[in-house]
Amino acid sequence: MAAAERGCGRLPLALLLLAASASASPRYAPDWESLDARPLPSWYDEAKFGVFVHWGVYSVPAWGSEWFWWSWQGQRDSKYEEFMRQNYPPGFSYADFAPQFRAGFYEPRKWAELFEAAGARYVVLTSKHHEGYTLWPSSTSWNWNSMDIGPHRDLVGELGAFLQQKNIRYGLYHSLLEWFNPLYILDKENNFTTQNFVQTKILPEMVDLVNRYKPDLIWSDGEWEAPDTYWNSTEFLAWLYNDSPVKDQIVVNDRWGINTGCKHGGYINCKDKYRPTTIPKRKWEMCTALDKKSWGYRRDMDSSDVMTDLEIIQELVFVVSFGGNYLLNVGPTKDGIIPPIFQEKLLSLGSWLSINGEGIYASKPWRVQMENTTIPMWFTLKQSVVYVFYSDWPQEGMLPLTSPVPTNVTRVSMLGVPGFLKWSQASVDQGLLVYLPQLSPDILKMKVWTLKLEEVK
Numbered sequence: 001m002a003a004a005e006r007g008c009g010r011l012p013l014a015l016l017l018l019a020a021s022a023s024a025s026p027r028y029a030p031d032w033e034s035l036d037a038r039p040l041p042s043w044y045d046e047a048k049f050g051v052f053v054h055w056g057v058y059s060v061p062a063w064g065s066e067w068f069w070w071s072w073q074g075q076r077d078s079k080y081e082e083f084m085r086q087n088y089p090p091g092f093s094y095a096d097f098a099p100q101f102r103a104g105f106y107e108p109r110k111w112a113e114l115f116e117a118a119g120a121r122y123v124v125l126t127s128k129h130h131e132g133y134t135l136w137p138s139s140t141s142w143n144w145n146s147m148d149i150g151p152h153r154d155l156v157g158e159l160g161a162f163l164q165q166k167n168i169r170y171g172l173y174h175s176l177l178e179w180f181n182p183l184y185i186l187d188k189e190n191n192f193t194t195q196n197f198v199q200t201k202i203l204p205e206m207v208d209l210v211n212r213y214k215p216d217l218i219w220s221d222g223e224w225e226a227p228d229t230y231w232n233s234t235e236f237l238a239w240l241y242n243d244s245p246v247k248d249q250i251v252v253n254d255r256w257g258i259n260t261g262c263k264h265g266g267y268i269n270c271k272d273k274y275r276p277t278t279i280p281k282r283k284w285e286m287c288t289a290l291d292k293k294s295w296g297y298r299r300d301m302d303s304s305d306v307m308t309d310l311e312i313i314q315e316l317v318f319v320v321s322f323g324g325n326y327l328l329n330v331g332p333t334k335d336g337i338i339p340p341i342f343q344e345k346l347l348s349l350g351s352w353l354s355i356n357g358e359g360i361y362a363s364k365p366w367r368v369q370m371e372n373t374t375i376p377m378w379f380t381l382k383q384s385v386v387y388v389f390y391s392d393w394p395q396e397g398m399l400p401l402t403s404p405v406p407t408n409v410t411r412v413s414m415l416g417v418p419g420f421l422k423w424s425q426a427s428v429d430q431g432l433l434v435y436l437p438q439l440s441p442d443i444l445k446m447k448v449w450t451l452k453l454e455e456v457k
């Protein structure tokens, strides 16, 4: 980072050497070999579940998706042109939506309470999406930020303060590209041989975000049109890992250039809604959205577009059994309300996690990830305890497990149900047949149940 280098340049060499030897952590070079070797801070893998929040000026038209501006004036999709003709006066520009982004009912305390009740251990907020509007008073986004126009509030900072009180980690989504930024368009016309946009906009604003809000995670996006060398990604990450105020806890994803996805960075997202079929070599995260058709809030959402409780829990269990984290998105309205249907989904996941989270948080993948027999099952491991998740109730009340090999001290129980369950074994080296208990209605309605297999010596 230019600023940091200049700062160091003024220090006498002796002092620099002293500082280097006094610090225990290694220094990272601005190349992927060095950056990729950094161990991922352990909080991230242990967290397992986070809530993603897409909020911005697109929450004002709230129609189609958060790509509204691009669909309308980039692609010139006739559906969007028609929508504008029908609903807004001629000459109405995208920027004219911003004053209506009022966030009048935004109560970040209530958001934080909801995310806590949902069982989220981290939250990722779009500090800036591809439209370029910043949800914090960025000095490099003049008149296109939440303090100058719209809410007249620091939306990023306010949420961060309440999450911190609840010990929920804070991630900031940040889009590198800005569809209609003239500086970006110019660099693009120069085939990214010039970096004016990166030097005057992107690097200063990312450093500002980090220094101001000290996030735990930077969720980078909008990288796909240019290589990492254009974005100065390795230089930024070296600063982040070596010298930034968050160098010990910061976690980043893999979207740092057209050539980095699935390969480089902290953990990998690969593509949106990524579903690996085997355990990836690196820590990974599946990001997905409660509204199957959009990340930002849209008024044209139907209840059938929203994931069901069962889909959500099954997906979480699948992701965690394959060693991933699950980042589930909600889109608040322009007023700052998280739509009640999303609240309901989050709360019902939270109530499931309050019983079954024991087998989720801080777990590791087991020797087997899933059994796709008549009743599909997923497994996780914590210390020497194996957790088995299944979402179908066998008619005879007996559940056959093929993969676990029991011993004469194996104890089986079900999370949320007191006591141990009876089990039997057809023959040595075979799995177990577990005799399931009668369930109380509140446990029965969970839809995905967890068995706990432990060796009680």
Ligand SMILES: *[C@@H]1O[C@H](CO)[C@@H](O)[C@H](O)[C@H]1NC(C)=O
Pocket: 001, 002, 203, 229, 230, 232, 235, 236
């Ligand atoms: C950005 O990268 C270019 C070349 O890739 C390099 O010359 C320049 O020093 C870098 N800038 C910063 C601020 O790291």
Ligand SMILES: *[C@@H]1O[C@H](CO)[C@@H](O)[C@H](O)[C@H]1NC(C)=O
Pocket: 189, 190, 191
């Ligand atoms: C960018 O690349 C395209 C295709 O390779 C070429 O036609 C164009 O002249 C280049 N523009 C500049 C400014 O180098």
Ligand SMILES: *[C@@H]1O[C@H](CO)[C@@H](O)[C@H](O)[C@H]1NC(C)=O
Pocket: 372
């Ligand atoms: C499980 O098996 C069924 C039937 O063979 C198949 O349709 C389904 O895709 C499988 N699921 C997984 C996760 O492998």
Ligand SMILES: *[C@@H]1O[C@H](CO)[C@@H](O)[C@H](O)[C@H]1NC(C)=O
Pocket: 408, 409
């Ligand atoms: C369990 O099995 C081991 C050997 O497999 C044996 O030594 C031990 O006595 C058994 N314990 C019980 C309680 O049956």
